[in-house]
Every structure is written in structure tokens, then in C-alpha cells.
């Protein structure tokens with residue numbers, strides 16, 4: 001093209017974009033965080049779509065990063081969208097990906113039951129659905145479930161508390177995840193299996209849930225009973241809710257229900273919020289507090305003695321399992337499954353992944369030597 005033509009082309013382009021902006025046709029602001037991440041391929045090429053629950057928790061940013069790394073390396077085009085804690089946004093994301101022609105959808109639902117509608121839209125379009133980390137409930141339209149062993153997560157948290165409790169009457173404060181997340185039930189179930197006998201024998205005294213106190217002789221709870229307890233101790237997976245609840249609990253607890261306390265905190269974000277509240281109460285002499293996800297901020301809390309433990313759920317394994325399942329489905333094969341999870345109407349074939357308890361004693365080995373994080377991301381590693 002001659003210089004004169006390219007100059008004309010440039011002028012036309014500038015005028016066109018000005019007209020478009022004036023008509024409101026061009027974005028006035030930078031794209032929002034939950035808008036489509038960079039489009040790495042044409043519609044025809046886009047094979048896998050991923051929908052994650054929120055960018056507001058480091059846990060899901062970890063998953064995004066690990067997915068990008070693994071899929072880039074494997075040479076697959078992918079688009080990753082975030083639902084920002086909204087089931088409506090989640091459904092829109094799924095529809096956007098279906099329009100682009102994805103063949104496999106990997107969804108981590110914000111709300112397990114509400115996500116059934118999105119999964120059904122995918123199934124109607126002939127697209128396979130892999131439920132990622134959290135189970136989509138009450139629908140046939142979920143083909144596979146890649147997950148960590150969530151019962152084990154709760155069991156490891158509870159065992160950590162049990163191993164550190166001496167004598168009887170140790171104050172135990174219980175906290176749980178969001179009732180809209182099936183995992184919150186599984187974590188609590190795993191924890192209850194280990195804690196309940198130790199409440200029944202007097203080792204622990206539950207302080208902040210009269211529903212749990214009333215059920216403390218019952219080894220196996222119904223889902224409704226679990227829901228009743230979770231209703232009293234839920235953090236809704238939200239740091240602020242966790243902080244407010246812990247403050248409310250300590251406000252009503254007399255000094256003899258404080259002292260050396262034990263906290264079942266469901267994940268790292270809520271653990272840090274709850275730990276800060278307990279640390280600030282002058283009647284609390286010491287606290288043991290659990291977590292999960294091995295978020296960097298919590299690893300630093302563990303090194304600093306502000307959080308007792310976390311449960312490493314190696315996201316690299318989960319991402320790899322999800323990709324293997326997606327590739328098998330794209331090639332028309334059955335992904336390998338080990339067991340299944342009941343989603344209310346269907347036993348969904350599952351691919352479970354192991355979890356590891358981490359505290360100050362094994363942080364170096366579990367998180368640094370394993371290559372999960374690098375030492376320079378932390379200060380004062382033991």
C-alpha cells in the first residue's frame with residue numbers, strides 16, 4: 001500500500017472510532033475483571049471454556065493461573081470467565097462460551113444448585129460439563145466431577161485441633177463455609193466425624209452453636225442437621241462475615257469460655273479474619289486455628305505464628321485432572337474416574353485428588369521443596 005493510501009486508511013479509522021464512541025458503541029472504560037480474559041483463538045478453535053466463581057479470593061486466581069500455564073503448554077485455546085459471586089453472571093458466562101462454540105465446559109459453581117440451569121443449557125447444546133472443585137447439584141447435566149477429597153480436608157483440620165487439645169472443657173469455636181456450596185457440607189462432615197467423639201467425651205466444649213451442642217451425641221448427621229449447624233456458624237466464604245461472626249461470638253462469651261481456644265476455620269481467607277479477632281481479645285491466651293488452600297498470605301501467617309495450619313490442595317493436580325477429563329471428552333473417550341459423588345439426583349463420576357496438612361513444621365517441605373511456591377515469596381521461613 002502506498003503512503004497516501006495508508007494515511008487515508010488511518011484517517012478513516014480514527015473518524016470511525018470517534019463516531020462509534022460518540023454513539024456509545026465502544027467501551028468507555030477498561031474491561032471489568034469478570035469480562036472475557038484475552039481471547040486466545042477463533043470461535044471455531046475454542047475448545048474449552050472455564051467459568052470460575054470469583055476473582056475476589058486468591059484461591060481462584062491460583063486456579064486461573066495454573067489453568068493458563070497448563071493449557072498454554074498443552075497448546076489448547078481457552079477462555080476463563082469469572083462469575084463474581086453471581087449465579088446470573090455465571091449463566092451469562094456459560095451462554096457466551098456456548099455461543100463461541102466451546103465443546104467442553106469446566107465450571108466451578110458459585111452456588112451449586114443455582115448452577116444446574118447453566119449446566120442444563122450446556123447439555124442442551126451438546127456440550128459436556130465438568131464440575132470443578134465444587135459439585136453442581138440437583139441435575140443430570142453434569143458429566144464429571146474433578147475434586148479434592150473434601151471430607152479429608154475437614155478431617156485433617158479437625159485432627160489438628162484434636163492432637164493439640166489436652167484435658168477437658170477446651171473451648172471450641174466452629175466456623176463453616178457458604179451453605180450454597182456443597183463443599184462446605186463435606187468439609188464440615190469430615191470435621192464432625194473427628195470432633196464429635198471429642199465433644200461427646202468432654203475434651204471440647206462447643207461455644208458458638210447450640211444446634212451443634214444439641215447434636216453432640218450424634219456421630220452421623222443428616223444433611224438437614226448439618227444445614228442447621230452451618231446456618232449458625234457460616235462465614236458465607238466472606239472475610240467480613242467471618243470477622244463479624246467471630247466478634248459477635250467473643251462479645252457474648254464469658255472469660256471462662258476463652259483462655260486457650262480452638263477454632264475450626266473452614267479456609268484460609270476466613271481463618272485470617274477470625275485469627276485477627278481472637279488475637280485482639282485480651283481474654284484469649286492462645287488459639288489454635290485451621291485453614292485450607294495454602295494461600296500465600298496464610299502461609300506467611302503460619303510462618304509468623306498467627307495461623308496454625310492450612311490444608312494444601314495442590315491446584316496443579318486439580319487443573320491437570322480437569323484438563324485430562326476435558327481432553328478425553330473432546331476425543332470422545334470416557335475420563336477415568338474413581339468413585340462418584342451424589343449430587344442429589346445423580347452419582348457423578350469423580351476424579352478425587354489428595355490433600356496435605358501443612359503447618360510451620362512441614363511448610364518448607366510441602367510448599368517450597370515441592371515447587372508450589374518459591375522461598376523468596378515469604379519472609380522468615382523456618
Ligand code: BGC
Nearest residue numbers: 057059134181183237267293
Ligand atoms: C473451595 C475452597 C475455597 C472455598 C471458598 C470451596 O468450595 O473448595 O478451596 O476456599 O470454596 O472459595
